[in-house]
Amino acid sequence: MTKRSARSPRCPAPSQRQPVLAEIQRQKMARSPHAYERGTAAHFYAWVESRSAGTLPDGPPVWICGDCHVGNLGPVADADGEVAVHVRDLDQTVIGNPVHDLLRLGLSLATAARSSDLPGVITSHIAGALLDGYEQAFDDSRSDETSRTHRPKVVRIAMEEALHRSRRQLARQNIDHVKPFIPLGKRFWPLSDNEKLAILALLESESPTLIRTVLSKKLNAEPAIRVLDSAYWVKGCSSLGRRRFAVLLDVGGACSAGGPPCLIDIKEAVEAMAPIATRHHMPRDNERRVVEGARHLTPSLGDRMMPARLDGCAVVVRELMPQDLKFAAERLSELDAVRSAHFLAIVIGQAHARQMDAGTRKAWLAQLRMRRQKSSDAPSWLWQSIVELLVKHEAEYLEHCRRYALKRPLS
Structure with a gap:
């Protein structure tokens, strides 16, 4: 991974995230x-x-x-x-x-x-x-x-x-830099060593089918995937406190050629609160339920999402497109x-x-x-x-x- 800047004092250590996130959520909701x-x-x-x-x-x-x-x-x-x-x-x-x-x-x-x-x-x-x-x-x-x-x-x-x-604008607005690293601060916090290893295993070592699904690029050959950087993403309101990671990927050496990195969103999938219709089949696993629902309600989004397991945790993986707002x-x-x-x-x-x-x-x-x-x-x-x-x-x-x-x- 690319060497990052020193950790901001606003960033809690991974073991201290939950009480800070709970306080942020209360502030947002007020x-x-x-x-x-x-x-x-x-x-x-x-x-x-x-x-x-x-x-x-x-x-x-x-x-x-x-x-x-x-x-x-x-x-x-x-x-x-x-x-x-x-x-x-x-x-x-x-x-x-x-x-x-x-x-x-x-x-x-x-x-x-x-x-x-x-x-x-x-x-x-x-x-x-x-x-x-x-x-x-x-x-x-x-x-x-x-x-x-x-x-x-x-x-x-x-x-x-x-x-x-554009993709470069997306990098500027979400990452604040066009350099291939995620600056830690208010929105992005450091990961534990175990979280970093789990992300590497998921995105670099898993079947290329996963990457082909979540990337919007038309890939004619198996791409070389390299994780440039990753961080915990402080994002959302109701989902604050769940596992949420931002990951920068270099796909096929695009960054080496001067192109922007791909921004990947990894989000924990949890049990739904909405009442479920009786006698209708629905995926039991939360990550598969989320992707299946997306494919019915918003096919253009569901087609670039993938259910996965990150160190045993149910997650949904997708590439963020510049136009997603x-x-x-x-x-x-x-x-x-x-x-x-x-x-x-x-x-x-x-x-x-x-x-x-x-x-x-x-x-x-x-x-x-x-x-x-x-x-x-x-x-x-x-x-x-x-x-x-x-x-x-x-x-x-x-x-x-x-x-x-x-x-x-x-x-």
Whole structure:
């Protein structure tokens, strides 16, 4: 590996990571109601489990995101670099009720509106736009309308940035250097010797099938793979505390020829919290479940992911493409909040719809429409659910802030 700079005092030793990561997670979740929502999938599904039978529509079992908040959607590139908006994080994917994705997205958008100081009536408009966009994905008569759907500002900004990013820009933004090493600091922490050896064994000694799968390059011959550097990656919110590694690879001597390294993401796969549909086969191993769900929901991402074992731990390995981005929705205008709800609901609806045959799509659309009084209004089950979730979420957020504030003096 390339010699790196001295370890920053901000970087804890591997044996001291967990309490530091727990504190970082608490700080992130205290920043705003929207930031708190990203780390509360378990609370959301506790609420789902408390509902009486028939309260929520029971949709046809399909692969769902399982943690469908705004930050888990964004521009995703396929192996050829073509970019489209898809689900981009599938840690919680299962075969389940598609309504759970719709509700989780609705709560995320409602908390984004709350964090943006938007009036309450916008939440009502968000709920209506959410279901209208979702239904649109299942209605063949509205296919032309879908192709003309206006992209909200938050989507346009992310897409423009994604389309103009290069691999060298990705290295600069994620690694802060174009040199082939990872500087330790706030985002990257040192690894133990055992972790380094495990990564070397996985990426240099395993079958080349693994590398061929996760790399987007078209490789005509077995490549020479060399691990340039690796580090623990402090990334995400709900996933903080899991094993997460950034790895720089030189593939086929590209770096020696002046090209940028490949950035590999190795992420621990853990048990999903979303309820699983009964009588449906799903991979038992978490790493295989995540990859299988990705291949159904976001094929362009799933096709460059690989389940693996890292020193006995279930992980998912993938190359990060320059165009892979998440949406930033901390400050939304009234119009953009509603347009975002409609647009992102279409994205989720299309991910669900392509897993259904024509008859199932038609029946599911009819079931959703049965519960609507007016085409422009959200049905009572959706509106009441979002309101209940918001009230529950606000109480939990304030309690989280109170507990966090008690441990830290006011500045």
